[in-house]
Amino acid sequence: MLTVTLLTSPTERRLDAALVDSLRNAWGGGDALWLAVDEAAEFSIPALPDNRWNVWEDLQRACVDLVIQPSDNRRKKMLLADMDSTMIRQECIDELADEAGVGAHVADITARAMNGELNFEAALIERVGLLKGLPEPIIEQVLDQRITYMPGGYELVATMKAHGAYAALVSGGFTAFTARVAAALGFDENRANTLLVADGKLTGDVARPILGKEAKVQALVDITQRLGIMQADVLAVGDGANDLGMLGQAGSGVALHAKPAVQAQCDIRINHGDLTALLFIQGYGRDVFIT
Structure with a gap:
């Protein structure tokens, strides 16, 4: 069996019950279960529909995300x-x-690297080189004044951990940032690159x-080997080309x-929901979210 999940933005909450019932009937699905009123619903179907991606495109225009995945081990x-x-904006x-x-120059390189147009390592080295001479305290200033969290991140980590899951933050960014973000959101561990510093200033290298x-x-x-679990037991989430490897090997890889x-290489695409969408696709209702 497969599970179909329909969800929308938690700030808009415009998931129409008639739309859910129409799609459920068209695909021969079981009874709809509402995970959050006007926001998320799911139902089971016996087989993958041929028109899956056509329907996905239509629903995107209605600001609704559609996810279809095996019901087992969700x-x-x-x-x-x-x-x-x-996890941050x-x-x-x-x-x-x-x-x-x-x-502006670095942001352009970042966008191209994240879309797979540039080699990630080469692009990182080039961008870090442009930071040479920046005073180290600027890192804390940026963390305090510029960094904001993606909505639903705390609920995602806390709810999964409350049900026995392990949470790891793995970034192509920098440990000075992942340490703060991991602590704030409750991750069990974090891995990232280390900016090199000398005489209180960034050296322009990692x-x-x-x-x-x-x-x-x-x-x-x-981490899966250390925990004694299978890669199929992992939910991975990311947005850039350097995330494609882990998204492809995880049991559920979310773009x-x-x-x-x-997006073109991922079957699970969330464009309208926030990070709580990752709870809905696992079958968690909003009433059990840890907030």
């Missing part, structure tokens, strides 16, 4: 999450670059090896408000 034992533009390197006076696409996959392998090239 509720995962581990969350593996990217940080930039996933910003790209931390872009914010540092803005303080260094090269914000420690090697650089944590990129392959390192995120390795984190998935390492969250992702770049076009990333």
Whole structure:
């Protein structure tokens, strides 16, 4: 059996019951279960519909996300999450670059790298080089004044952990940011790149090896082996090309408000819901969210 989940923005809450019933009837689905009134509903179907992506496109125009996945093992034992533009709204390197006076240039490189147009490691080295000489205290200033959390992040981590899951934050960004974000959201561990500092200023380089696409996959392998769980037990979420490896190997790989090239390679795409959408697709109702 497969489970169909329909959801929309929690601020808009415009999921129409008639739409849910119409699609359920068209696909021969079971009774609809509402996970949140006017926001999220699910039903089971016996087989994958041929018109899945046509319906997905139609629903996108109605600001509704559609996810279809196997019903078995939907509720995962581990969350593996990217940080930039996933657990936080910003790209931390872009914010540092803005303080260094090269914000627009670095933001353009970041966007191209996250869409898979540039090699991630080369792009990271180039961007970090432009931060050379930036005073180290600027990092704390950026954290305090510029970084904001993606809605639903705390609920996602807290609810999954309350049901026995492990949470790991794995970023191509920097440990100075992941440490703060992981602590604030309740992650069990975090991995990222380390900005090198000398005489109180950024040197314009990062420690090697650089944590990129392959390192995120390795984190998935390492942590699941350590916990004694399967990769099928992992829910991974990210938005950039360097997340595709872990999204592809995890039991459920979620492209969250992702770049076009990333969405094209992922079956689970969330464009209208926030991070609580990752709870809905596991079958959690809003009434059990930890807030």
